[in-house]
Amino acid sequence: MQPDYSRQLLLKEIGPEGQAVLARSRVLVVGLGGLGSPVIQYLAGAGVGCLGLIDADRLDASNLHRQPIYTLAQVGQPKVSLASAAVTAINPSVRVETHAAKLSAENALELVRAHDIVIDCSDNFQTKYLINDAAVLAQKPAVFASVYQYEGQIQVYKPEAEHACLRCLWPDAVADGVVGNCALAGVLGPVPGAFGALQALLTLKILLQMHGQLAGELLLLDFMNFSSAKIKAPRRPQCAAPSCALIQGLRREEPGLEMRLRSLAEAAEQGLEVIDIRTAQEVTAQPTGARHIPMGQLLANPGLLQSDRQVLLVCASGKRSLATAQELRKHGIAARSLAGGLLRLGH
Ligand SMILES: [Zn+2]
DSSP states (O other): OOOOOHHHHTSTTTHHHHHHHHHHOEEEEEOOSTTHHHHHHHHHHHTOSEEEEEOOOBOOGGGGGGOTTSOGGGTTSBHHHHHHHHHHHHOTTSEEEEEOSOOOTTTHHHHHHTSSEEEEOOSSHHHHHHHHHHHHHHTOOEEEEEEETTEEEEEEEOSSTTOOOHHHHSSSOOOTTSSOOHHHHOOOTHHHHHHHHHHHHHHHHHHTTOSOOOTTEEEEEETTTTEEEEEEOOOOTTOOTTOOTTOOSOOOOOOOSEEOOSOHHHHHHTTOEEEEOSOHHHHHHSOOOSEEOOHHHHHHOGGGOOOSSOEEEEOSSSHHHHHHHHHHHTTTOOEEEETTHHHHTTO
């Protein structure tokens, strides 16, 4: 049987063109629990072309009250396989890519880059900040939700300037355990269910470029007394894609910090921008022709680079360039250092 999208095709914001956009879209869902369950149900039903699912857990019987895609008979099985089967049962035309793993500093950036949008359905701050940092560095939208007992909040990050990231609002990751999660604090199943449904809605709105995407706003909902609030959440000046000064934990996929070359021309051939970080006197005495930003200036203001290419830092012996590259990487800049410096070129 073929999926039938007629009820959403009737909406003027969607139509056949919007449906085609959804069919081409790739969405990464991080966490397949109380938020992830409704998210994948609605996105599968809507005909999103590919769902990337990542979760390291196996189903526990205590999950079922808030994760209705699973059944009691499935307890003990890996959630990614179960969720993948659930997607296929709803809509076999959706491609599913499963990752039975934890999102980590090693895999986050690559996974986020491979999708159009990432949805945070996790229940811990470490993962939320990983998603945030990867989304900022990869310049991809992210839809966050956090639930605590009867209340929760939703936030959308997009590279566009009006959107704040998590670190704009909470610069330092809150240590897990400081604020309760479902496992410790308890939750009624429909509460994450409602937030997950809203995340799916926001994801479709973003993919379809629809109106009302929570730009620079945080949506707070309290299901105990049915109150809601939209509060302003502007981006901080330090937070500007692609390299937010507030991001430190996550590294880009790191090519070797140091590289050996015979000539600087080789660097250009490999698509690297060469930055000479020596002093003005050194450059005058032995010019390289490369762009010159003295080390001190670069460290004080990494934004000077404004390069979308990887940069290769060079100095006389390779010591200053190595230290500077290490420092720049903390700012999310994929800097490398010329091993042995200019003295070693040609040897
Ligand atoms: Zn930010």
